[in-house]
Amino acid sequence: MMDSMIVHSAAGALVEITDVRKSYFSNRVETPVLHGINVTMQRGDFVAVMGQSGSGKSTLMNILGCLDTPTSGAYRLAGVDVGAQSRAELATLRNRTIGFVFQSFNLLKRMSVLDNVALPLIYAGVSRSASRSRAQTQLDKVGLGELASRQPNQLSGGQQQRVAIARALVVDPPLILADEPTGNLDTRTSNDIMALLNELNRERGQSIILVTHEPDIAAHAKRLVRLKDGLVLYDGPAAEGLRQLRTDDNTASASEVSQ
Amino acid sequence: MKLIHVLSEALRAMLANPLRTMLTMLGIIIGIASVVLMLAVGDGIKLFIDKQLSVLGSNLVIVQADSRKAVGARLRTGTVQTITLDDAEAINRLPSVKGAAPMLTTYSQISYGNDNTNTQVQGTTPISFAIRNLRLAKGIGLSEVDIASASRVAVLGKKVAEQLFYKNDPIGQTIRIDNQSFQVIGVLDNEGQSFDSGDIGEVVMVPISTARVTLIRTATPRTVQYVVVQSKTTEGLNDMVADIYDLMRDRHRIRAEEPDDFRVVNFGEFAKTGEAIATGLSIALGFVGAVSLVVGGIGIMNIMLVSVTERTREIGIRMAIGARPSDVLWQFLIEAVAICLVSGIIGVALSAGVASAVSSTGKFEMAIGAKAVGIAVVFSCIVGIFFGFYPARRASKLQPVECLRYE
Numbered sequence: 001m002m003d004s005m006i007v008h009s010a011a012g013a014l015v016e017i018t019d020v021r022k023s024y025f026s027n028r029v030e031t032p033v034l035h036g037i038n039v040t041m042q043r044g045d046f047v048a049v050m051g052q053s054g055s056g057k058s059t060l061m062n063i064l065g066c067l068d069t070p071t072s073g074a075y076r077l078a079g080v081d082v083g084a085q086s087r088a089e090l091a092t093l094r095n096r097t098i099g100f101v102f103q104s105f106n107l108l109k110r111m112s113v114l115d116n117v118a119l120p121l122i123y124a125g126v127s128r129s130a131s132r133s134r135a136q137t138q139l140d141k142v143g144l145g146e147l148a149s150r151q152p153n154q155l156s157g158g159q160q161q162r163v164a165i166a167r168a169l170v171v172d173p174p175l176i177l178a179d180e181p182t183g184n185l186d187t188r189t190s191n192d193i194m195a196l197l198n199e200l201n202r203e204r205g206q207s208i209i210l211v212t213h214e215p216d217i218a219a220h221a222k223r224l225v226r227l228k229d230g231l232v233l234y235d236g237p238a239a240e241g242l243r244q245l246r247t248d249d250n251t252a253s254a255s256e257v258s259q
Numbered sequence: 260m261k262l263i264h265v266l267s268e269a270l271r272a273m274l275a276n277p278l279r280t281m282l283t284m285l286g287i288i289i290g291i292a293s294v295v296l297m298l299a300v301g302d303g304i305k306l307f308i309d310k311q312l313s314v315l316g317s318n319l320v321i322v323q324a325d326s327r328k329a330v331g332a333r334l335r336t337g338t339v340q341t342i343t344l345d346d347a348e349a350i351n352r353l354p355s356v357k358g359a360a361p362m363l364t365t366y367s368q369i370s371y372g373n374d375n376t377n378t379q380v381q382g383t384t385p386i387s388f389a390i391r392n393l394r395l396a397k398g399i400g401l402s403e404v405d406i407a408s409a410s411r412v413a414v415l416g417k418k419v420a421e422q423l424f425y426k427n428d429p430i431g432q433t434i435r436i437d438n439q440s441f442q443v444i445g446v447l448d449n450e451g452q453s454f455d456s457g458d459i460g461e462v463v464m465v466p467i468s469t470a471r472v473t474l475i476r477t478a479t480p481r482t483v484q485y486v487v488v489q490s491k492t493t494e495g496l497n498d499m500v501a502d503i504y505d506l507m508r509d510r511h512r513i514r515a516e517e518p519d520d521f522r523v524v525n526f527g528e529f530a531k532t533g534e535a536i537a538t539g540l541s542i543a544l545g546f547v548g549a550v551s552l553v554v555g556g557i558g559i560m561n562i563m564l565v566s567v568t569e570r571t572r573e574i575g576i577r578m579a580i581g582a583r584p585s586d587v588l589w590q591f592l593i594e595a596v597a598i599c600l601v602s603g604i605i606g607v608a609l610s611a612g613v614a615s616a617v618s619s620t621g622k623f624e625m626a627i628g629a630k631a632v633g634i635a636v637v638f639s640c641i642v643g644i645f646f647g648f649y650p651a652r653r654a655s656k657l658q659p660v661e662c663l664r665y666e
Contacts, residue, residue, distance in 0.1 A: 067579060067659045088583040095581020106576045106663070110275050122264050123581035167580065 013076070014174055014207050015041035015064065020073035022059050033059045035230040036073070043174065044205040046198075048218035048238060050245070051227035058179075060227065061211050065098055065177050066090050078174050095123050099168025103180035105160040107152035107167075114139065114148040117167045124171055138166040142196065158189035165196060169206075176200070176208045182217055194220045215242050265589055269597040272566070283562045284602040286555020291606025291639055292613070293548030295631045297541045299614050303625040304537035308530045318357075318496050319390065322350065322503060323485035325522040341511065341520050343481040344467075349506060350488055351386070355499040357491045360387030361483035363470045369463055371423040371434045378419055380436060380463045382470025390489035393459075398430045398445030401466055409468040414445040418460035439473050441465060500525060552638065555602070556646035563595050563650035567657075574654055575662025588655035595647020596640055603639030607632055 022034040034056045041047055051057040062068035063075060066082055075082040078097050085093060099120075100106075107116045114135050121131035139145045142162040152160055161181060168176055178197065182190035198220055200206040212218050224241030226234040234241045273280045324341045347361035363382035368375055387393070388400045396417065405412050413434065420429050420443075429443045450460040471477055490499040500523050507521050567574070574587055582590075607627065614625035 062660050065579070067663070088585060091578060091581055091583040091586075094579060100579050102663075106572075106579075108573055108576060110271055119577070120580045122261075123577075123583075123586060125261075128261065128264060171581075 012043065013040050014043045014045075014078055015039065015209070016074075016076040017064075018074045018076075020060075020063060020070040020075060022056070022063065022068075023071045033230055034063075034070070037227075037230075037232055039225060039232065039235065041207065041209070043207050044201075046201040046208045046210070046220075046222045047225055048210045048212060048221035048223070049225045049227065050212060050215075050218050050241075051233075052213070054229075055227040056230040057211060057227050061177070061179055061209075064209060065100060066094050091123075095120055096171060097173050097175060099165075099171070099173040099176045101161070101164050101168050101176060101178040101181045103183035105152070105157070105164050105184070107160055107163055109152065111152075112148065113144070113150050113152060113155070113163050116152060116163060117170055120167060120171045135166070135170055138170045139163070141169075142166045156189075157185050158192060161185065161189075161193050162196065165193070169200070174207055176206055177211075178208060179211045180213070181210070182212070182214070190217065215245060218242060262593075265593045266597065268590055269594040272594050273598060273601070279562065280598060283558050284555075284598055284605065286551055286558050287599050287602035287639060287642060288555075288606045288609060290548050290551030290553075290555050290642075291603045291635045292610040293544050293551055294638060295607055295610040295627060295635050296613060297544035297548060298631045298634065299610065299625045299627055300544065301537050301541045302628065303617075303623055304533055304540075306624055306626075308533045318490045318493050319526050320488050320490075320496070320500055320503070321485050321524040321526075322346070322359075322488060322507065322521055323524065325520055342483050342486060343479070344483055345481060346507065346510060347483060347486045349510060350486060350503055353499070353502050353506060355490055355495050355502050357489045358386040358390040359486050359488040360384050360390060361467055361486050362387070363467050363475050363477070363484050365470070365475045367437045367463075367474060369419065369423065369434055369436050371429075371432065374423050376419060376422050378416075378461045378463060379457065380465060380470065380474060382465055382467035382475065384467055387464075387487060390487060392449070394448040396446045396448035397428070398443070400445055401464065405466040406468050409472050410466060411439070411441045411469055411473070412444045412466065413441040414447060414464040415443055416447050416458070416460040416462040416464075417450055418458065419463055420446045436463065436465070437474055441469075496525070552642050556599075556642045559595055559598060559643070560646040560650060563591060563647055564653070566594075567591060567650050567654040570654075571657065571662050571665040574657050575659050575665065578657075578659035579663060584655040587657075588651045591651035591654045592644065592647050595651065596643030599639040599643030599647075600636065603635045606639075607635045 017037055017039045020034055020037045021032065023030045023032040025031070037056075037060060049057060049060065059068070063070050064077075066077065066085075069083060077093065080093060080097075082090070082093065094100075107113075108119070111119075114132060117135035117138055118128075118131035121134060122128070126134070136145065136148055139148050142165055144159060144162050144166065147155060147159065147163075152163065155163065165176075165181075176197070181197070182193055185193060194217060197208055197210070201208050201222075208221075210218070210221055218224055218238060219242055221238045224234060224236065224238040225232060226241060226245065234244060322342060342361075344361055347359050350356055351359035360383050365380055366377060367380045368377050369380075370376075381387075383401070384406055385401050385403060393400070395414070398414070400414055401412070404410070413436065415423075415429060415434075423429065423434065424432070429446060432443050433440050434443055435441070447459065447462075447464075451458070465474075467483070471480070477483075488499070488503065490496045503523055504519070508519065511520055513520065574582075577587065577590075578584075610631075611627045614627050617623055617625045
């Protein structure tokens with residue numbers, strides 16, 4: 001357990017989470033979800049975050065994505081103190097720093113594939129024509145250049161997720177945050193999407209945080225962070241982490257059998 | 260985010276649900292059309308009155324016979340012809356009067372060659388040309404000599420001349436009025452409606468003496484139907500009317516307790532009545548417009564709130580990829596304003612259609628001015644901003660995490 005709390009070298013760290021706690025309040029009743037998380041991530045890393053439902057995985061994901069703020073603790077993203085930002089500043093920070101890839105793709109209906117990909121650039125203040133040409137380039141890179149004028153609902157799930165990845169990459173953000181990116185896809189398409197993410201990480205040095213509950217998907221990452229009950233259970237190389245995971249599972253099922 | 264982008268987003272949102280957008284716009288369309296029509300009616304009536312006065316001449320009253328109220332059976336105004344040429348001359352001599360023109364009118368068949376028309380013939384004197392602002396397009400007007408000698412001469416209204424002579428010169432030609440020959444000596448330049456004779460362009464003027472001899476049988480040789488009187492000054496108009504009452508009661512030997520056997524019709528009063536009607540109509544239309552705009556605005560607010568709820572997830576996605584709260588605010592605000600603006604434009608078009616339909620009847624001139632269009636645009640924007648702000652603000656205050664969880 002102590003191993004996971006070792007703070008990695010802070011200099012130039014992309015993600016630096018220090019003793020982050022998060023509680024939800026309903027009717028003044030405090031429900032703590034994260035109990036003090038410490039994670040540091042260097043540029044170029046590929047981290048998978050695993051944990052069962054209720055482990056605080058989604059909450060951590062929202063905090064990492066600057067969609068939510070911690071109750072206490074510090075979060076520095078690309079050198080910026082996230083906790084000190086206003087809502088507008090957070091939006092700009094998300095826009096410049098994070099590319100989101102969601103489980104349900106989250107493309108905007110009634111908007112062409114090209115316009116979907118161009119949208120982050122529009123919010124970044126880039127002109128319409130420049131946004132479109134950059135979006136087209138990005139679509140070409142994920143192999144969907146010819147579908148630019150289609151509507152998202154005319155595309156298959158795998159294609160939609162590729163569009164979402166193109167949208168995440170279009171502003172060239174230091175971090176890609178992929179939340180169960182293969183959750184709605186079949187195995188073959190999932191492998192394609194993971195191959196694309198792997199390629200981005202290997203060839204462009206793209207930093208990626210991948211949230212998943214599937215060990216097979218997590219196996220694509222270099223590093224694994226396992227959460228349990230709002231604490232970091234494991235933080236280390238993915239291969240070793242997944243081996244431990246299997247052992248834990250076997251132990252759990254063995255104990256179930258013995259009962 | 261650039262304005263053009265926000266506008267295209269607004270357009271996209273409007274077209275996503277065209278029926279709903281159209282129904283939402285209806286209230287604003289009716290409201291703006293009412294407001295624009297209100298202005299057009301007001302302007303139109305003012306224009307109408309101004310035109311009347313310029314056709315008729317200003318500061319005019321008409322003195323006409325009125326049935327004696329003391330007599331048992333009341334007769335229609337003008338049927339008891341108690342006004343005479345002598346009355347007209349006496350009125351003309353009043354110091355407050357600039358001119359008084361006796362009138363005898365009838366409808367007659369006018370013909371020239373194979374063409375004929377039925378129109379009003381006015382028997383009058385040269386004074387009437389001066390006080391009624393009559394200008395001549397061609398030829399000359401009636402003269403005192405024509406009156407004295409009951410010459411068979413006629414001055415044609417513009418439209419009568421066009422009907423009978425097309426592009427030919429009518430001057431010197433002989434026309435027939437009720438089968439009697441008259442020589443055309445002049446053509447009037449005036450056009451438009453006048454209170455006493457309908458369209459001034461459709462009138463034929465002849466010497467009053469000739470009219471009496473050839474066209475109009477009167478009770479006595481000196482009876483006239485009415486006298487048109489102009490005061491010297493606008494301020495002196497009411498004093499002049501009082502002078503005329505005193506003079507006429509004296510001349511007609513009406514005792515103090517007896518009612519008048521004549522009446523004085525003041526066109527200034529007509530104009531005032533017209534303006535009052537215009538104001539009333541404007542207030543009514545303005546009220547309808549205001550109510551419509553408020554109801555339409557509430558409809559817009561309602562639909563925008565529904566839209567914000569429906570698009571919660573979209574808002575979450577936009578915020579996640581970098582939309583600031585102000586971007587979201589602008590997006591929804593501009594959408595509301597765009598709906599109102601388009602409604603305003605349709606409303607202006609609708610009112611322009613109504614105005615041109617009314618104008619085409621020829622009875623009333625209605626024009627949609629730049630002022631009306633400007634006011635429509637400003638009003639629609641105000642409605643859009645006022646009723647769109649709350650939903651837009653609500654959208655901008657949404658939390659991205661909650662929006663992304665929203666199904």
